[in-house]
Amino acid sequence: xxxxxxxxxxxxxxxxxxxxxxxxxxxxxxxxxxxxxxxxxxxxxxxxxxxxxxxxxxxxxxxxxxxxxxxxxxxxxxxxxxxxxxxxxxxxxxxxxxxxxxxxxxxxxxxxxxxxxxxxxxxxxxxxxxxxxxxxxxxxxxxxxxxxxxxxxxxxxxxxxxxxxxxxxxxxxxxxxxxxxxxxxxxxxxxxxxxxxxxxxxxxxxxxxxxxxxxxxxxxxxxxxxxxxxxxxxxxxxxxxxxxxxxxxxxxxxxxxxxxxxxxxxxxxxxxxxxxxxxxxxxxxxxxxxxxxxxxxxxxxxxxxxxxxxxxxxxxxxxxxxxxxxxxxxxxxxxxxxx
Numbered sequence: 035x036x037x038x039x040x041x042x043x044x045x046x047x048x049x050x051x052x053x054x055x056x057x058x059x060x061x062x063x064x065x066x067x068x069x070x071x072x073x074x075x076x077x078x079x080x081x082x083x084x085x086x087x088x089x090x091x092x093x094x095x096x097x098x099x100x101x102x103x104x105x106x107x108x109x110x111x112x113x114x115x116x117x118x119x120x121x122x123x124x125x126x127x128x129x130x131x132x133x134x135x136x137x138x139x140x141x142x143x144x145x146x147x148x149x150x151x152x153x154x155x156x157x158x159x160x161x162x163x164x165x166x167x168x169x170x171x172x173x174x175x176x177x178x179x180x181x182x183x184x185x186x187x188x189x190x191x192x193x194x195x196x197x198x199x200x201x202x203x204x205x206x207x208x209x210x211x212x213x214x215x216x217x218x219x220x221x222x223x224x225x226x227x228x229x230x231x232x233x234x235x236x237x238x239x240x241x242x243x244x245x246x247x248x249x250x251x252x253x254x255x256x257x258x259x260x261x262x263x264x265x266x267x268x269x270x271x272x273x274x275x276x277x278x279x280x281x282x283x284x285x286x287x288x289x290x291x292x293x294x295x296x297x298x299x300x301x302x303x304x305x306x307x308x309x310x311x312x313x314x315x316x317x318x319x320x321x322x323x324x325x326x327x328x329x330x331x332x333x334x335x336x337x338x339x340x341x342x343x344x345x346x347x348x349x350x351x352x353x354x355x356x357x358x359x360x361x362x363x364x365x366x367x368x369x370x371x372x373x
Contacts, residue, residue, distance in 0.1 A: 035056070035057060035058070035059040035134055035135045035136040036054060036055070036056055036134065036135045036371060037054070037055060037056075037057055037094075037096050037130075037133060037134035037135070038052055038053070038054055038096070038098075038133040038134065038345060038346065038347055038350050039052065039053060039055055039091065039093060039094025039095055039096050039097075039133070040052055040084050040087060040091060040094055040095045040097055041053055041090060041091055041094045042087045042088070042089055042090045042091035042094070042095065043087070043088055043089055043090045046084075046351060046354055046355060046358075047351075047355075051347075051351060052094075052347040052350050052351050053094055053347055054346065054347055054372075055093065055094060057093060059136050060136070060138045061107070062107050062108055062109040062112070062138055063109045063110065064109045064110065064111045064112075065109055065111050065112055065140050065141050065142060066108075066109040066112065066138045066139065066140055066141070067105050067107070067108045067109065067112055067115050067121075067138070067139060067140075067141045067144065068105070068106045068107040068108070068136055068137075068138055069101065069103040069104065069105055069106065069121060069123075069136065069137050069138075069139060069144075070103050070104045070105075070106050070135065070136055071101050071102075071103040071132055071134060071135060071136065071137055071345070071371075072101075072102055072103045072104065072153040072157075072369065072370070073101065073102050073103070073152075073153040073154045073156070073157035073345075073367055073368065073369040073370070074098050074100055074101045074102075074132045074133060074157055074345055074367070074368050075100040075101075075157045075158045075161075075194075075338075075365045075366060075367045075368075076098070076100075076350070076353035076354065076356075076357055076365075076366045076367075076368070077099060077100060077161050077162070077194060077357070078194075078357055079099055079127070079161070080097050080098060080099065080131075080353075080354060080357070081354050081357050081358050083095075083097060083127070084097060084354065095130075096130040096131045096132075096133055096134055097131045097133055097350075098125075098131035098132035098133035098134075099124050099125045099127060099131055099132060099161055099305075100123075100124055100125070100132060100157055100158070100159075100160050100161045101122065101123060101125065101132035101137060101157055101160075102120070102121065102122040102147055102151075102153040102154075102156035102157040103120075103121065103122075103137075103153065104118065104119070104120055104121070105117050105118060105119045105120075105121055106136070108141070109141075112141045113141075114141045114142070114144070114319060115141055115144065115146075119146065120146070120147035120153075120156075121144050121145065121146060121147055122144070122145055122147045122148075122156040122157060122159060122160050122322065122326075123139055123143055123144040123145065123160050123322065124143070124160040124161035124164055124304065124305075124318075125137070125139050125143070125308075126139065126140065126143065126305065126308040126309070127305040127308070127309060128305075128308070128309055133345055133350060134345075135371050140308065140315070141319065142315040142316040142318065142319050143307065143308050143315060143318040143319060144319060144322065145160070145318075145319055145321070145322020145323045145325065145326055146322075146323055146326055147326065148325075148326040148327075148329035148330050149326075149330055150329055150330045150332075151326075151329055151336055153369060154338055154341055154367045154369045155336035155338050155367075156336070157338075157367050157369075158194075158336050158337050158338035158339075158364070158365035158367050159198065159325060159329075159336055159337070159365075160322060160325075161194075161304060162194040162195045162197070162198045162199075162337065162365065163198050163202075163321070163322070163325045164304045164318055164321055164322065165195050165199075165280055165302060165304040166195050166198045166199035166202050166255075167202060167321050167324075167325070168302050168304060168321070169195075169199065169255055169278045169280060169302040170186075170199060170202055170203060170206075170207060170253075170255070171207075172302075173276075173278045173300045173301070173302045174253050174255070174276045174278050174300070175276070176203075176207050176209070176253065178206055178207045178208060181207065181209070181252075182207065182208035182209070183208065183209070183210065184209055184210070184252040184253065185209060185210045185211075185212065185248075185249060185250070185251045185252050185253070185272075186203050186207075186209045186210070186211055186212070186251055186252065186253040186254070186255060187212045187213075187214070187233075187251040187253070187254045187255070187267075187270065188200055188203070188211060188212070188213045188214065188229075188254075188255045188257065189214045189235055189254065189255065189256045189257060189258065189259070189263055189267075190214060190235070190256070190257035190258040190259070191213025191214050191215050191220070191223075191224040191227070191229055191232065192213070192215050192220035192223045192224055192363045192364070193257055193258065193362070193363075193364075194337060194362075194364065194365045195255075195257045195280060196213060196224075196255075196257045197223070197224075197227050197337040197363075197364050197365075198227075198334070198337050199255055199257070200213055200224065200227040200228050200229050201227050201228055201334040201335070201337075202334065203228075204227075204228035204229075204230075205228065205328070205333045205334055206328070206333070209253070210230050210231075211228060211229045211230050211231075212229065212230065212231045212232070212233060212243075212248055212251060213227075213229035213231070213232050213233075214232065214233050214234065214235035214239070215232045215233075215234070215235075216234045216235060216236045219363065220363060223363050223364065227337075231246060231248055233246070233248075235259070235263065238266075239263075239266045239270065240266055240269045240270055243270060249272075250270060250271065250272035250273075250275070251270060251271065251272060251275065252272050252275045252276075253275060253276050253277075253278070254267050254270065254271055254275070254276075254277045254278070255278050255279075255280075256277065256278070256279040256280070256281065257279075257280055257281065258281055258360070259281070260279045260281045260282070260283050261283055261284055261285045261287075264283075264285075264287050268291045268292065271292070271295060271297045272295070272297075273295045273296060273297070274295065274296050274297065275295065275297045275298075276297065276298045276299075276300065277292075277297065277298065277299045277300070278299075278300050278301070278302050279299075279301060279302070280301075280302045280303070304318075336365075337364040337365045338364065338365050338367050339362075339363050339364030339365055339366070340364075340366055340367070341366075341367050341368070341369050342356075342366065342368070343368055343372070344368055344369060344370045344371060344372035345368045345369075345370065345371045345372055346368075346371075346372025348372075349368050349372065350368065353366045353368065
């Protein structure tokens with residue numbers, strides 16, 4: 035098979051940072067399925083993993099954790115898919131990624147691709163949709179019937195996770211959604227995803243809440259800048275509310291500040307189930323199938339925003355560069371394997 039790999043120990047703009055190379059096509063065993071990859075999307079996790087690889091990689095490290103494609107073969111214990119099935123998935127951060135013509139992935143973290151979506155549209159969804167779903171309904175424990183009408187603040191509303199979280203919060207949980215955005219184009223994007231209000235995360239967010247007459251959020255989902263936004267989150271969260279962040283903190287924060295409000299703080303990391311092979315791994319298969327159902331029913335839409343090229347070293351490098359600006363909107367997808 036052919037793959038795009040990071041050679042390690044080189045800056046992003048080095049011409050050999052990403053290279054095309056050949057390797058053996060793996061054979062599925064157990065619960066694994068072999069997928070012929072048709073489209074991938076690029077996420078911040080790709081750039082974070084790349085930045086932590088300081089030594090030369092031989093063979094090059096295959097990155098990429100989002101894909102859509104066709105099942106070519108299945109392992110002896112696989113029962114959820116058959117060859118020919120169209121699938122989408124985020125994969126496992128401990129295994130080779132999706133920037134290749136073929137990839138092995140455990141069927142329990144794979145979903146049936148939405149029938150109404152193209153490969154590119156489907157590839158934009160898995161990692162962010164799983165992250166958003168787990169954050170909203172498993173970490174923040176939002177109950178769609180009982181909690182309808184409550185308010186959620188989504189920090190980073192125009193990003194990949196923020197975009198799909200806005201849709202799920204609005205269409206599934208039926209919450210009032212306040213999304214943060216700092217530019218006209220990102221404010222417009224957030225509104226298109228279903229946000230009721232937008233506030234600027236580069237200004238005094240509590241002051242903006244007061245100026246717009248927005249009540250304190252019952253939930254906060256932070257998708258970027260956790261350190262920068264921590265004081266504002268503490269000030270904004272409603273009594274007995276919950277805060278969830280998907281990004282790591284580099285500073286010590288005083289969680290005692292939440293005590294008088296009886297508010298909670300929790301992390302979301304979508305690779306936890308596959309990394310620790312938890313007994314409920316199959317939950318991600320079920321989540322993706324539910325996302326596909328919502329797409330096919332027209333309740334939510336793909337957050338695909340651009341397809342700048344095929345799966346080739348130049349396009350992968352450019353996508354990493356765009357992600358690292360912190361100004362990307364929606365999802366960047368690469369489709370087809372470049373020559």
